[in-house]
Amino acid sequence: MAGNIIEVKNLVKTYPGDVKAVRGINFNVKEGEFFGFLGPNGAGKTTTINMLVNLVKKTSGTVKIDGLEISDNPDEIYKKVGFAMQEVGLDEVATAREMMQLHGRLYHMPKAEIDAQIAKLLKLVELEKVADKFTSTYSGGMRRRFDLALSLIHKPKVLFLDEPTQGLDPHARQLIWGHLRELNKQGMTIFLTTHFMDEAEELCDRIEIMDKGVIVTEGSPAELMKKHNAKNMEEVFLKTTGSTIGEEEVNANAPDPFSRARSGGRR
Amino acid sequence: MPPIRSHEPGAEVAVKTMANTFFSDWYYLSIRNIKLIWRPLLALLPPFFMPIFFFAVNSLSLSALAKVPGFPDVSYKDFIAPVAMFTAIFFSAGNAGIEMVQDIQSGYFKKLIIMPINRLAIILAKLTEVAVQALGQGLVMLILLLIWGVHFKTGFLGVLTIFAILVLFAMAWSCISMIFALRTQNARLVQSMFILVFPLLYLTTSQAPKALLPHTFGVITGYNPVTYIIEGIRALVITGWGGHAVGYAFLAAGSMFVVLVTIVLLSFRKALK
Numbered sequence: 316m317a318g319n320i321i322e323v324k325n326l327v328k329t330y331p332g333d334v335k336a337v338r339g340i341n342f343n344v345k346e347g348e349f350f351g352f353l354g355p356n357g358a359g360k361t362t363t364i365n366m367l368v369n370l371v372k373k374t375s376g377t378v379k380i381d382g383l384e385i386s387d388n389p390d391e392i393y394k395k396v397g398f399a400m401q402e403v404g405l406d407e408v409a410t411a412r413e414m415m416q417l418h419g420r421l422y423h424m425p426k427a428e429i430d431a432q433i434a435k436l437l438k439l440v441e442l443e444k445v446a447d448k449f450t451s452t453y454s455g456g457m458r459r460r461f462d463l464a465l466s467l468i469h470k471p472k473v474l475f476l477d478e479p480t481q482g483l484d485p486h487a488r489q490l491i492w493g494h495l496r497e498l499n500k501q502g503m504t505i506f507l508t509t510h511f512m513d514e515a516e517e518l519c520d521r522i523e524i525m526d527k528g529v530i531v532t533e534g535s536p537a538e539l540m541k542k543h544n545a546k547n548m549e550e551v552f553l554k555t556t557g558s559t560i561g562e563e564e565v566n567a568n569a570p571d572p573f574s575r576a577r578s579g580g581r582r
Numbered sequence: 583m584p585p586i587r588s589h590e591p592g593a594e595v596a597v598k599t600m601a602n603t604f605f606s607d608w609y610y611l612s613i614r615n616i617k618l619i620w621r622p623l624l625a626l627l628p629p630f631f632m633p634i635f636f637f638a639v640n641s642l643s644l645s646a647l648a649k650v651p652g653f654p655d656v657s658y659k660d661f662i663a664p665v666a667m668f669t670a671i672f673f674s675a676g677n678a679g680i681e682m683v684q685d686i687q688s689g690y691f692k693k694l695i696i697m698p699i700n701r702l703a704i705i706l707a708k709l710t711e712v713a714v715q716a717l718g719q720g721l722v723m724l725i726l727l728l729i730w731g732v733h734f735k736t737g738f739l740g741v742l743t744i745f746a747i748l749v750l751f752a753m754a755w756s757c758i759s760m761i762f763a764l765r766t767q768n769a770r771l772v773q774s775m776f777i778l779v780f781p782l783l784y785l786t787t788s789q790a791p792k793a794l795l796p797h798t799f800g801v802i803t804g805y806n807p808v809t810y811i812i813e814g815i816r817a818l819v820i821t822g823w824g825g826h827a828v829g830y831a832f833l834a835a836g837s838m839f840v841v842l843v844t845i846v847l848l849s850f851r852k853a854l855k
Contacts (some may be wrong), residue, residue, distance in 0.1 A: 370695070389698075391698075393698040394698055400693075402688065402692075403689060404688050404690045406685075406690055407684075407688065408618060408621035408622070409614070417611075417613075418693075420606065421610060421698075421699050465693075573692050573695075
């Protein structure tokens, strides 16, 4: 039986002004698992995922990735995880190939390995034909697919995805789902946050639902529907989570160091 | 993995590896940033417009100033040539902060900070881009000025020294825009620092020697570090190596560089918290 690749114990994040975004959560993710982490806006999902990749410093608690405590071994953790964020974050004046080459170099990979990864990943996300075009020319779906490929350049063991299909049409979503299933089949652990309940139901082996900084329920989609006497995951979600009280408070306190820019800078 | 202490076996290898990865991170990030200079290609032109415009207008309309008693024994064109070189760099070095805000807003910056790279390399790569851009712009301005008939009294070595002063100042000046970028993460605010260029450029001896300026104006120019940089470059163009002007120029640009790079690094550290 596979061991835990992510272990979270008593994880707390308190922002200045005593805003408690995450209030002592505990969970584990097994190696090779497709794990869903759901919750309404302001529940603390993005703060949690940002703490798991060390983008946000935790207030207290422990986070272990592949047996390593994140605050003691950030560089080792960065090599083990890939992160496709809500903001796609592409270099608009670079081509896909240039960006992948740069990222490979920054992960200190040998050139031959980078070239092999680029060929493999561009094929996986079906972007080989546009590899040498500037990323600013890509459609929304292409950008998401490329971002997914970019987050995999260094062969991470765990892939974190923060709303990877937000703003995509059903065709583009299906394409991304296909890529994710393929990666998971190859043994990659996937940690997904999404607002699409059908996406979570379709893809995830196990789901945890968070609300107001705490985990309110967990299990496989089938278990959760049975447990909460619901027809689908959307019903489970509505039954287990409340309003979005606290959202404004949490959003006013940047969920990560560089999120102020999205709201036009410091207020 | 526990840290390797200096007396333990393998420490030397670990230090060498750290140094290698630091220089490799710096190098690859610099290459990426340097490409921003000419992408898009049209972005290369605007920084030259203002200095060429002012140089052409001033050297043609104010040439009679050179005949005023107390003016150095040179043409007005030679007198303001250093200002043209300096202005090209002054106007463009502030772009570093705007590019940084763009990277922050797009999310690209966040990608960088969750990579196993030395964070100092991110800032140094930005400064390298600024230095390369200053060299390129300085070279274009130099060619244009030579074509216009400007004479550089200290020759090739003097030109190299001018470039050293310009690059040092460009890196220092770019830090101000990066500080704005890191502290505000707002493109409009970073762009608005452009207004600082005018008082800093005109409250100097850029248009006339100190002896010909009104007393109060002359006193103010003495507190402006840009005065010393312009005077240093000017000495290399029209006077020669004698005097302390070149030394003061390096001192002014060097002091600005040290202070402002320190503030950028502190701002970066604060932004990451």
